[in-house]
Amino acid sequence: MNGTRAAVLHVHGYNDYFFQDHLARAFADASCAFYAVDLRGAGRSWRPDQVPHYVTDLQEQATDVAQAARAVRAEHPDLPLVVHAHSTGGLTASLWAHAHRHAVGGAAGPDALVLDAPFLDIPGSALTRGVGTRVLDTLAPLSPLSPVRREPSWYSTHLLADNGGRWAFDTRLKRPEGLPVRVGWMRAVRRAQARVAQGLAISCPVLVAVAATSGPDAADNPRLDAQDTVLDVDRIAAAAPRLGGDVTLLRVRDGVHDLSLSDDAPREAYLAGMLQWLDARLPRPAADGEAAA
Numbered sequence: 001m002n003g004t005r006a007a008v009l010h011v012h013g014y015n016d017y018f019f020q021d022h023l024a025r026a027f028a029d030a031s032c033a034f035y036a037v038d039l040r041g042a043g044r045s046w047r048p049d050q051v052p053h054y055v056t057d058l059q060e061q062a063t064d065v066a067q068a069a070r071a072v073r074a075e076h077p078d079l080p081l082v083v084h085a086h087s088t089g090g091l092t093a094s095l096w097a098h099a100h101r102h103a104v105g106g107a108a109g110p111d112a113l114v115l116d117a118p119f120l121d122i123p124g125s126a127l128t129r130g131v132g133t134r135v136l137d138t139l140a141p142l143s144p145l146s147p148v149r150r151e152p153s154w155y156s157t158h159l160l161a162d163n164g165g166r167w168a169f170d171t172r173l174k175r176p177e178g179l180p181v182r183v184g185w186m187r188a189v190r191r192a193q194a195r196v197a198q199g200l201a202i203s204c205p206v207l208v209a210v211a212a213t214s215g216p217d218a219a220d221n222p223r224l225d226a227q228d229t230v231l232d233v234d235r236i237a238a239a240a241p242r243l244g245g246d247v248t249l250l251r252v253r254d255g256v257h258d259l260s261l262s263d264d265a266p267r268e269a270y271l272a273g274m275l276q277w278l279d280a281r282l283p284r285p286a287a288d289g290e291a292a293a
Contacts, residue, residue, distance in 0.1 A: 013087025017043025090118025144184030153178025202244035
């Protein structure tokens with residue numbers, strides 16, 4: 001594809017799938033070929049006999065990221081690969097990038113990694129997080145599908161256009177009421193987060209983007225549409241340097257959990273900041289008539 005600067009692979013989060021056409025257009029306008037993957041048990045890959053989004057090891061979905069990345073590289077063997085990943089997808093993509101940091105050819109990790117509110121840690125004090133993790137380790141072998149919590153997702157509910165939000169999406173694939181967080185899945189997340197806490201060695205540049213503040217996921221939160229009400233952005237920011245040696249943090253004022261689904265101004269600020277970072281990190285395209293280096 002003449003003039004194409006990079007190939008981009010998008011990886012969604014929990015209770016999510018790819019529907020963000022505006023994100024694809026933003027990358028296309030920046031001369032990037034755009035692809036997205038719906039991971040196993042999620043989105044268009046989900047089957048009625050499956051528990052949505054349920055895995056007991058995030059390496060299962062990291063395998064899906066690896067397969068999708070190989071397919072994109074096969075289509076664009078001469079272009080750098082950018083992986084753009086959100087929330088739990090950001091945690092999964094980080095594990096994959098670390099594991100493939102020394103690989104070459106089609107199996108290589110990304111040339112740049114953009115993480116939109118990656119699920120690098122859970123909210124709460126160190127004591128609460130530690131006790132909670134030990135409880136998960138005890139319960140998961142006994143009752144892995146038991147829900148940790150079933151509270152409604154006011155964040156997802158508020159996003160839906162039918163509820164007065166900005167976005168139209170398939171409510172079978174992204175449920176506005178949210179999905180139960182199950183014991184086995186949550187243990188898999190905590191084990192992956194423990195690997196991040198020990199330190200990864202992702203070899204490519206990493207951008208970690210988060211909202212400026214977090215707040216309660218409650219219907220009466222007046223800033224429900226201007227905060228991350230799912231994760232603790234300060235804990236993400238604290239964990240980010242452990243991903244690798246070249247990590248940049250971007251905070252977006254008035255952003256929500258998925259920064260690409262924020263209100264107009266913070267969404268544009270996120271896209272502009274992210275694309276500016278990529279512009280500085282990706283190889284410069286050869287000028288017309290100039291031989292490729």
